[in-house]
Amino acid sequence: MGPSLITLGTESHTSKGCPPQVDPEEGPFTHRSWGRKGPSIVTPPKDIWNVTGAKVYLSCEVIGIPTPVLIWNKVKRDHSGVQRTELLPGDRENLAIQTRGGPEKHEVTGWVLVSPLSKEDAGEYECHASNSQGEASASAKIAVVDALHEIPVKKGQGAQL
Numbered sequence: 001m002g003p004s005l006i007t008l009g010t011e012s013h014t015s016k017g018c019p020p021q022v023d024p025e026e027g028p029f030t031h032r033s034w035g036r037k038g039p040s041i042v043t044p045p046k047d048i049w050n051v052t053g054a055k056v057y058l059s060c061e062v063i064g065i066p067t068p069v070l071i072w073n074k075v076k077r078d079h080s081g082v083q084r085t086e087l088l089p090g091d092r093e094n095l096a097i098q099t100r101g102g103p104e105k106h107e108v109t110g111w112v113l114v115s116p117l118s119k120e121d122a123g124e125y126e127c128h129a130s131n132s133q134g135e136a137s138a139s140a141k142i143a144v145v146d147a148l149h150e151i152p153v154k155k156g157q158g159a160q161l
Contacts, residue, residue, distance in 0.1 A: 038134025039064035042107065045127055045140035049151045055115035058140055060127030063107040068129035068136075070099050070110040075124040075139060085126065088112060094121070119144050 045058040062068050073085035089095045094117075099110040108129070114121050126139040145151055 036065045036133050039068040039129035039131055039136040041127070041129070041136050041138045044138035045125065047141045047143070049143040049145065050117055051145055051148055052118055053116045055113070056117055056142060057111050057113045058125055058127075058142070059109065059111045060138060061103075061107060061109045062127070062129035062136065063104065064129065064131045064133065064136075065106050066131050066133075067101070067106045068108055068131045070108045070127065070129050072097050072110065072112045073126040073128060075126050088125075094118065114142065117142075117144055 039062050041060065042063050043059070043061040045060045048056055048058065050056050058072075060070065060072075062070055072088040074088055075083060075085055077083050089097050089112075094115055096113045096115075097110065098113070099108055101108060103109065110127060112125060122142055122144040124139050124141050126137050128137040129135065143151075
């Protein structure tokens with residue numbers, strides 16, 4: 001058996017007569033991992049306060065290559081602090097999840113809508129993005145009160161209702 005030749009470098013496979021590989025999300029490239037990156041949170045959800053019966057939503061924007069899959073979870077902690085998550089929307093009639101591509105290439109925007117808001121909806125909600133290169137998440141809390149005057153307002157700031 002003769003000697004093997006291994007060539008390392010940045011030459012394109014097309015220069016050797018081989019067609020480039022094509023990724024449907026990204027176009028032609030010569031190495032399967034070039035240009036790929038794990039998800040990152042572009043715009044995280046924000047904490048929100050509102051009264052029972054109101055309509056509230058949380059939104060989250062994520063980006064990555066390949067385009068991430070975005071899901072929403074409700075984070076629950078038991079009395080000893082152990083955390084578990086409930087995949088949303090689950091079996092909840094007052095909760096809807098929506099996602100769409102964009103606004104930029106390889107970006108996904110997702111929303112969780114709660115209507116009408118009840119005391120049971122209070123808690124932490126997590127936006128979780130994943131692709132073949134990794135995962136990212138961000139969370140926000142929904143606080144539920146009985147009357148608007150119960151919502152704390154810091155001096156010089158307005159509250160998001």
